[in-house]
Amino acid sequence: MNPIAGIGGRVGLKGSDGDDVVRRALALGAVPEANPRTVRALERLGGGAAGLELLVGPGPMGEEAARAAGLAPLVVGGLSGDRTTAEDTRRFAAAMAEGGVDLLLFAGGDGTAADVLAAVGDAVPALGVPAGVKIHSAVFAVSPEAAGALAASLARDVAAGVRPGFREAEVLDLDEDAYRRGQIAPRLVGYLRVPREPRLLQARKAPSPAGEDAATQAIAEDVVERMEPGRAYVLGPGTTLRAVAERLGVPKTLVGVDVVRDRRPLAADVGEDALLSIVEEGPADVVVTPIGGQGFVFGRGNQQIGPGVLRAIGGDHVVVVATPWKLASLAGMPLRVDTGDPKLDALLSGHVLVTTGYGDRAVYRIEA
Amino acid sequence: MSGDVADRGAWPIGAKPPLRRFHQARWDEPVIFELSQPGARGVLPPAVEPGIREAVGDPAAALPASVRRTTPPGLPELAQLHVVRHYARLSQENLGVDLNVDVGQGTCTMKYSPKVNDQLARSPKPADLHPLQDASTTQGILEIMWRLEQLLKAISGMDRFTLQPGAGSAAIYANVAMIRAYHASRGDDTRDEVITTIFSHPSNAACAKTAGFRVITLYPDADGYPDLDGLRAAVSERTAALLITNPEDTGIFNPKIDDFVRVVHEAGGLCAYDQANANGILGITRARDAGFDLCHFNLHKTFSTPHACGGPAAGACGVTEELAPFLPIPTVEHDGARYVLDHDRPSSIGKIRPWYGVTPNIVRAYAWIASLGAEGLREVAETAVLNNNYLMHRVLQIPGVSAPYAEGRRRIEQVRYSWERLAAETGVRSEDLGLRAADFGTHYWTSHHPWVVPEPMTLEPTESYSMADLDEYAAILRHVAEEARTDPDLVRSAPHASTVHRADHGPLDDPDRWAVTWRAYRRKAGLDG
Numbered sequence: 001m002n003p004i005a006g007i008g009g010r011v012g013l014k015g016s017d018g019d020d021v022v023r024r025a026l027a028l029g030a031v032p033e034a035n036p037r038t039v040r041a042l043e044r045l046g047g048g049a050a051g052l053e054l055l056v057g058p059g060p061m062g063e064e065a066a067r068a069a070g071l072a073p074l075v076v077g078g079l080s081g082d083r084t085t086a087e088d089t090r091r092f093a094a095a096m097a098e099g100g101v102d103l104l105l106f107a108g109g110d111g112t113a114a115d116v117l118a119a120v121g122d123a124v125p126a127l128g129v130p131a132g133v134k135i136h137s138a139v140f141a142v143s144p145e146a147a148g149a150l151a152a153s154l155a156r157d158v159a160a161g162v163r164p165g166f167r168e169a170e171v172l173d174l175d176e177d178a179y180r181r182g183q184i185a186p187r188l189v190g191y192l193r194v195p196r197e198p199r200l201l202q203a204r205k206a207p208s209p210a211g212e213d214a215a216t217q218a219i220a221e222d223v224v225e226r227m228e229p230g231r232a233y234v235l236g237p238g239t240t241l242r243a244v245a246e247r248l249g250v251p252k253t254l255v256g257v258d259v260v261r262d263r264r265p266l267a268a269d270v271g272e273d274a275l276l277s278i279v280e281e282g283p284a285d286v287v288v289t290p291i292g293g294q295g296f297v298f299g300r301g302n303q304q305i306g307p308g309v310l311r312a313i314g315g316d317h318v319v320v321v322a323t324p325w326k327l328a329s330l331a332g333m334p335l336r337v338d339t340g341d342p343k344l345d346a347l348l349s350g351h352v353l354v355t356t357g358y359g360d361r362a363v364y365r366i367e368a
Numbered sequence: 369m370s371g372d373v374a375d376r377g378a379w380p381i382g383a384k385p386p387l388r389r390f391h392q393a394r395w396d397e398p399v400i401f402e403l404s405q406p407g408a409r410g411v412l413p414p415a416v417e418p419g420i421r422e423a424v425g426d427p428a429a430a431l432p433a434s435v436r437r438t439t440p441p442g443l444p445e446l447a448q449l450h451v452v453r454h455y456a457r458l459s460q461e462n463l464g465v466d467l468n469v470d471v472g473q474g475t476c477t478m479k480y481s482p483k484v485n486d487q488l489a490r491s492p493k494p495a496d497l498h499p500l501q502d503a504s505t506t507q508g509i510l511e512i513m514w515r516l517e518q519l520l521k522a523i524s525g526m527d528r529f530t531l532q533p534g535a536g537s538a539a540i541y542a543n544v545a546m547i548r549a550y551h552a553s554r555g556d557d558t559r560d561e562v563i564t565t566i567f568s569h570p571s572n573a574a575c576a577k578t579a580g581f582r583v584i585t586l587y588p589d590a591d592g593y594p595d596l597d598g599l600r601a602a603v604s605e606r607t608a609a610l611l612i613t614n615p616e617d618t619g620i621f622n623p624k625i626d627d628f629v630r631v632v633h634e635a636g637g638l639c640a641y642d643q644a645n646a647n648g649i650l651g652i653t654r655a656r657d658a659g660f661d662l663c664h665f666n667l668h669k670t671f672s673t674p675h676a677c678g679g680p681a682a683g684a685c686g687v688t689e690e691l692a693p694f695l696p697i698p699t700v701e702h703d704g705a706r707y708v709l710d711h712d713r714p715s716s717i718g719k720i721r722p723w724y725g726v727t728p729n730i731v732r733a734y735a736w737i738a739s740l741g742a743e744g745l746r747e748v749a750e751t752a753v754l755n756n757n758y759l760m761h762r763v764l765q766i767p768g769v770s771a772p773y774a775e776g777r778r779r780i781e782q783v784r785y786s787w788e789r790l791a792a793e794t795g796v797r798s799e800d801l802g803l804r805a806a807d808f809g810t811h812y813w814t815s816h817h818p819w820v821v822p823e824p825m826t827l828e829p830t831e832s833y834s835m836a837d838l839d840e841y842a843a844i845l846r847h848v849a850e851e852a853r854t855d856p857d858l859v860r861s862a863p864h865a866s867t868v869h870r871a872d873h874g875p876l877d878d879p880d881r882w883a884v885t886w887r888a889y890r891r892k893a894g895l896d897g
Contacts, residue, residue: 149795
């Protein structure tokens, strides 16, 4: 538990990254909310607690919350100083992963999620208790209660010998300084494994009973079948595009942009300049998938595919792919573009045919 | 307990418990194959009489070798008593359509199906018919089929019907096949796309896909209606047809439906109205009047044959005169004196199933319509809509539930509610609430996947249920939602008094593990060694 998560929110500081912000927040009268939120989550562990072993960080990093929830936890390690830091989060997360936990429940915001990701990668499934200011990642439960309920049901499954399912979910982080200037520019940091039971996850991910995996495969089949010889295909970040690469048998940078041509890799993890030279030298399509729950098609997590690249490719050669579950996660919100070039954004706006499966299209609105 | 029950009014026989508690039977009954005792017999047919054997020889010898078994089938071997006991036990291990206030199976149009119609369907006259009998001996059933077609024509405004499809999806498939044949007959072979909406009956997309079409799905606009501008963006010279449900599964009637038809017609496509569930619009709107070229009914939904959740079903397709040549063969014709099955229809798409229609359900649907008359049909729709809006009023008073898309507006025959707020506040999901309802003798269905409406619950109180029934149902929902706040673990671990408490859905979603036959189960479970 990141004890200072969310401290900047109510006092309008839009985040809690950095000592200076924490000091200012406290000076503005901010009260840390992470502890009570974590207690609310842990209280829901109740029913699953039989036979459940709970490991926590020391003192304010989980131990106090667990005791307040009436639980008797095992404490992992000790604090490095009198103030907790992101390094503490990473250290304890790594120690718990090492200890073989079934689930890493962390309380905080996007920054905490990024710290957990840095520490454990995909070694251990994780689930976020929403306690931070910025909650854009798809790894958080919709509420502390929901996080506790999910963890409890997972514990019950493990105890009953049912193998729980997991899936990869986006970890996004924002540049807080830019965010304070009013620019929302989330960066796709990577993917954490979260419980497959996604109904209670932030970003309103609709349930995906194996169907989403099948839909992803079907999308990949459709995209690959439409590929033309001699044409470059710019594949954006994400698991849907990774499935396209897998179908081709080529490697894929999960959080980066890769290019294939004639079913072979042409360039990996490219930046804007390299992309521009590729798409200017010959015909190209760009294949992208929106960010779940947010709907950004361009300008979030794939800024490499900048306005110059898109103008060179042409709007008719933008292929948007998304599973029906991802579209459902938008809860009626339109898809969004924010390339940094308003005229281009206007060109890309309107109704598009989104590839949702093999031979399946959805008509969906894009708004700038 | 809920305050809802106090205003129920006087209960006729003493104090009625606030909420009914239900306990399902549990027999730990094995699969019938596991009960098999080698050598046990239910029926011993008499041996062939000597005179017949001499005249006919070995009856099996008349069959070609290719259809003769070399090994006996792996059927279970049981005495009659054990068969009866097995199925009687299984019949107790469910909620039962005649036992509960079955308004929770939204989109399925669960209504009371009068027993007298069952008696008609099971009486020897229709039950003992054989489809290969000469038409001179089947004039009665052909007349019922012909008359039912006339009734469905009046209800929909269409020019011709076929009753051949064995189910709703078979009817949609027949419509899609007719659409393909229509375009092909005009030499138009570029039309390979079918347009539908996300809240339409999902069989539309599935059947179009099965028939080889690409499928384009429209999402709702900001008002909760299918997106008309999206439709304009979707139509092209590749558009074969629009397959659309109205009202959609949200219970919202699309008032711009004639604009949808016009846009598709202008692009050269046909329009098929999915009226699988027509319960809210009987006698009020007609597919033909909205400009549709085709429609279909599920006789087992609207027309009470009934929805048996697994069969037998029955579908009926209606078409305009222009599309009538493509109807499946045979059609039932009446020349003023005799009824005949007409197989001589050169443009026909052929057969959707081997014989003409599911006869018992055709009898039930005919009897149901005949018993109500035109005014009765309209009263069915009006009562169903009234019931639905009354129940919606009661349900929306429960904290934590909403009716997204077109919030604040009335619905037609069903509502897709959302428990999203309650789930966020308590961690209890819609599925948990539906399962907890089983402890009070009822249940509900969430929705098709994907869940466009988060934490969904789809309720459809047809014309059959009384105000007291609906009050009881709403009281159960209110109670269960309250429990989600006061004792969430109780709800999350429900049902507590059912045959099966929680099923692991994993295998149902996994092609390597799902098994719809005993043989598939043995193979996939590795029991065959």
